[in-house]
Amino acid sequence: MEKAKITTGIQPFFGVLGGTGLYEIEGLDDIREVELDTPFGKPSDSYFLGMIEGRRIAFLSRHGRGHRLAPSEINYRANIYGFKLLGVRKIISINSVGSLKEDYQPRDIVIPDQFFDRSRRPSTFFGDGLVAHVGLGDPVCPQLSQFVYRKASEAGVRVHSKGTYLCIEGPAFSTRAESLVYRSWGADIIGMTAATEAKLSREAEICYATMCLVTDYDVWHQEKEPVSVELVIENLNLNIDNAKRILKSVLTGYPLDAPDTCDCARALKNTIITRPDMIPGETLKKLKAIVGKYLKS
Numbered sequence: 001m002e003k004a005k006i007t008t009g010i011q012p013f014f015g016v017l018g019g020t021g022l023y024e025i026e027g028l029d030d031i032r033e034v035e036l037d038t039p040f041g042k043p044s045d046s047y048f049l050g051m052i053e054g055r056r057i058a059f060l061s062r063h064g065r066g067h068r069l070a071p072s073e074i075n076y077r078a079n080i081y082g083f084k085l086l087g088v089r090k091i092i093s094i095n096s097v098g099s100l101k102e103d104y105q106p107r108d109i110v111i112p113d114q115f116f117d118r119s120r121r122p123s124t125f126f127g128d129g130l131v132a133h134v135g136l137g138d139p140v141c142p143q144l145s146q147f148v149y150r151k152a153s154e155a156g157v158r159v160h161s162k163g164t165y166l167c168i169e170g171p172a173f174s175t176r177a178e179s180l181v182y183r184s185w186g187a188d189i190i191g192m193t194a195a196t197e198a199k200l201s202r203e204a205e206i207c208y209a210t211m212c213l214v215t216d217y218d219v220w221h222q223e224k225e226p227v228s229v230e231l232v233i234e235n236l237n238l239n240i241d242n243a244k245r246i247l248k249s250v251l252t253g254y255p256l257d258a259p260d261t262c263d264c265a266r267a268l269k270n271t272i273i274t275r276p277d278m279i280p281g282e283t284l285k286k287l288k289a290i291v292g293k294y295l296k297s
Contacts, residue, residue: 011087012049012058014251015206017079017197018094019067019240023059025248028052036085039286040077040125044069047082053252058086062193071170071192072121080200081125084289089265090144091201092250093210094243097165097189098173098218100182104189107239108158109246110212111149112165115139115195116187119169123199125290129280132203132272132291139198141207143262144254148209151249157242163188165212167195179220190218204290207264211246213239268294 016022023031031050036043048059060079063069083091097110104110117123126132145161152159166182168174170192174182182190194210201208272294284295 012056013089013256014055014254015058015060015083015086015088015091016094016247016251017060017062017091018243019061019063022094022244022247023048023050025052025244025251027248027252028057034058034086036082038078038081038085040081041075043078043082044074047086049086052248055251055256057251058083058088062197071119074193076193076196076200077122077125080197080204080206081289083206084204088206090141090207090254091197091209092144092148092247093194093197093208094247095191095194095210095212096215097191097212098216099188099214100166100179100190100218100220101188102221104160104163104214105158106214106216108160108214109152109239109242110160110163110165110189110214111145111152112163112189112194112210112212113138113140113142113145114162114164115198116164116166116185117195117199119167119192119196121169121196123196125200125203125287128283128286129274129278130272130283130287130291131274132268134202134267134271136199136202139195139202140209141262141264143260144207144209147254148211148246148250151253152211152246155242155246155249157246160188163212165194165210166190168192174219176219176222179218182218183220189214202264202267205265205267207260207262211243213243215239 028050033046045061045064149161164187166187
């Protein structure tokens with residue numbers, strides 16, 4: 001597999017965030033490894049660009065090859081900024097999650113539409129003299145999420161079209177008391193990564209949807225097997241084939257010429273409130289890929 005710099009040609013329309021195994025989608029070929037630097041540092045790993053039915057796709061392993069990075073160690077800003085540099089317009093994220101509701105069973109798939117973020121990591125590109133306030137009332141792209149849900153339904157798996165994803169810092173799982181409180185708040189599933197990705201994708205004006213694979217009942221359900229790494233991996237492996245089938249169907253079936261009914265690609269419009277002549281030049285340069293169409297450096 002060759003390493004390469006960004007070159008002209010077909011830009012990837014889709015970016016995929018998940019594990020290395022997702023590169024093994026049937027029909028994916030012409031795979032190239034692309035290393036990127038960003039103003040926010042190095043992404044989790046190289047990006048892998050491949051072709052499937054005439055479409056170029058960019059893949060990134062959020063935890064790095066060999067799962068080297070804990071959720072708190074992932075450079076989320078670099079990961080999303082790298083997708084922006086590649087020209088990606090839509091990101092599909094694959095996440096493993098625990099269930100906080102009886103109806104969301106292990107090995108189900110959930111397409112969450114809301115997040116409750118309890119993490120403490122950097123989750124914005126802005127600062128250093130440039131302030132913007134994007135809207136996050138609806139934190140995922142409805143158009144993309146609905147299409148992923150439709151393809152999951154057609155695949156014959158148990159799938160939920162909505163849900164609230166509670167994001168914790170990790171890497172430890174919740175205490176039972178925490179898990180019970182999260183249930184009382186109305187959260188449906190719990191994970192450690194997707195809320196941060198969703199926030200940054202919105203600031204980068206990239207459509208974002210996540211396909212969450214339920215692996216366990218967290219720790220609240222005392223009558224079920226308690227959450228453990230072994231249980232998570234077992235159920236994740238059982239569901240990954242379904243995830244790859246659905247992902248391939250989305251990547252090859254999404255109508256590229258369909259008009260966007262979402263506002264994701266215009267999320268920054270009228271949100272930058274810093275007076276232009278007060279914004280430091282270095283900050284403008286750093287964020288050129290994101291704010292360039294609104295502000296001149």
